[in-house]
Amino acid sequence: MQQEILPSIRVPRSRTYKTHQRLRAEIQRALEPILYGSMSAAYACRQQLEADFARAMGQRYACAVHSGTVGLFLALRASGVEAGAEVITVGNSDISTTAAIVHCGATPVLCDIRAEDLTIDVSKVEMLITSRTRAILPVDLYGHPADVRSLRAIAQRHDLQIVEDAALATGAADYGHPVATFAHATVFSFAPFKPLGCAGNGAMITTDDETIARRLHTLAGYGHAKDDEVVLPGHQRYAAEGFNVPMDPLQAALVSVKLPYLPQWTERRREIARAYRDGLQNTAAQLPSFRRESEPTFRCYTIRVPRREKAYAMLLEAGVEIALHYTPPIYDHPGYSGPTVSDNSLPVTKQMAGELLCLPVAPELSQNDVDYVIEQVRACLRKLGL
Ligand SMILES: Cc1ncc(COP(=O)(O)O)c(C=O)c1O
Structure with a gap:
């Protein structure tokens, strides 16, 4: 029924299945020992992904978990965020970001964003710090790095932890290093539409801090103590009341196959973003711009347009799978339980939420797809008299 009313999509948000088809032999080889070998092969595969991913991000440790949502919660817990604490974050993110804070019994304190790249406005962070602030949770929304290096200087002054979403x-990357470099702990999601997606759920938490890494593994694995903490050989020992949320080994095997291709897919995403930028210059669409040091990836390409709702409907009608990610702001959703936000306290967040449109970016999109999107956006703006 729903299909009848949906316009046919000519340029989709993702064609990951094509990549999986192309990598079919490699993927099947990776799944083989997990499905038909011993459980130790499955655990080894997940451990190998943790080691490879940590290396790729320039970090010493990684912990593979069920999802980004649970990853943020565990990273906050492992960083010492407890009931009664405050965590500074942004209002233009997924519910997972603020929910992770609330699940710790802590309170999200929302900071405004920069209009240019939609990330946390570092100049407004320090005025939000109180005696209860324990951590800052910047979000690299849409793949745009938040300025975590500058945040780290603030965190150091006030003895705060940084958990990067x-x-x-x-x-x-940022300042010549992979994102994650300047945070105490960083959470990457492998959900299907993410820049490195699996076929279900999965995520990775990276850190350079051995204590955080140990806590993460303990919390993700029921609360079991690490082998070197077991006092009586053969006996179980629980070091915490933990959870059972490690990454599924089948998904870990899939991500392991895909990880080496990440640099080339990131480059293709950047190429598509450059094509959108060039094709939409001198139109009424406002394009994102980035700090000199910032090397984003593009989960999508964000543009800002007047009469956004109309433009959204017209582009969808033209077969472009346009999206409205993270609008309205999180504090306007019924599920948000953090402090009330007054109308004028986050002016940039509020304005962006009313103007943003996300154009599709995926490594599998062809030049024809990208040209078609540009043509349709230009036509739409013309029709709207903009
Ligand atoms: C900014 C952000 N943070 C966290 C998450 C949660 O990740 P996951 O879907 O793996 O739980 C998402 C999911 O879309 C997200 O967009």
Whole structure:
């Protein structure tokens, strides 16, 4: 029924299945020992992905978990965020970001964003710090790196932890280093539409801090103590009341096959973003711009347009799978339980939420697809008299 009313999509948000088809032999080889070997092969595969991913992000440790949502919660817990604490974050993110804070019994304190790249406005962070602030949770929204290096200087001054939400930013870099470099812990999501997606759920938490890494593995694995903490050989020992949320080994095997291709897919995403930028210059669409040091990846390409709702409907009608990611702001959703946000306290967040449109970006899109999107956006703006 629903299909009848949906316009046919000519340029989709993703064609990941094509990549999986192309890598079919490699994927099947990786799944083989997990499906038909011993469980130790499955655990070894997940451990290998943790080691490879940590290396790719320039970090010493990684912990593979069920999802970015649970990853953010565990990273906050492992960083010492407890009931009664405050965590500074942004209002233009997925519910997972603020929910992770609330699940710790802590309170999200929302900071405004920069209009240019839609990430946290570092100049407004320090005025939000109170005696209860324990951590800052910047979000690399849409794949745009937040300025975590500058945040780290603030965190150092006030003895705060930084947990970076890089759910959408696998492959992005800043100041010449992969995102994750300047945070105490960073969470990457492998959900299907993310820059490095699996076929279900999965995520990785990276850190350079051995204590955080140990806590993460303990919390993700029921609360079991690490082998070197077991006092009586053969006996179980629980070091915490934990959860059972490691990444599924089948998904870990799939991500392991895909990880080496990440740099080339990131480059293709950047190429598509450059084509959108060039094709939409001198139109009424406002395009994102980035700090000199920022090397984003593009989960999608964000443009800002007047009469956004109309433009959204027209582009969808033209077969472009346009999206409205992270609008309205999180504090306008019924599920948000953090402090009320007054109308004028986050002016940039509010304005962006009313203007943003996300154009499709995926490594599998062809030049024809990209040209078609540009043509349709230009035509739409013309028809709207903009
Ligand atoms: C910014 C952001 N953070 C966290 C998450 C949660 O990741 P996951 O879907 O793996 O739970 C998402 C999911 O879309 C997200 O967009």
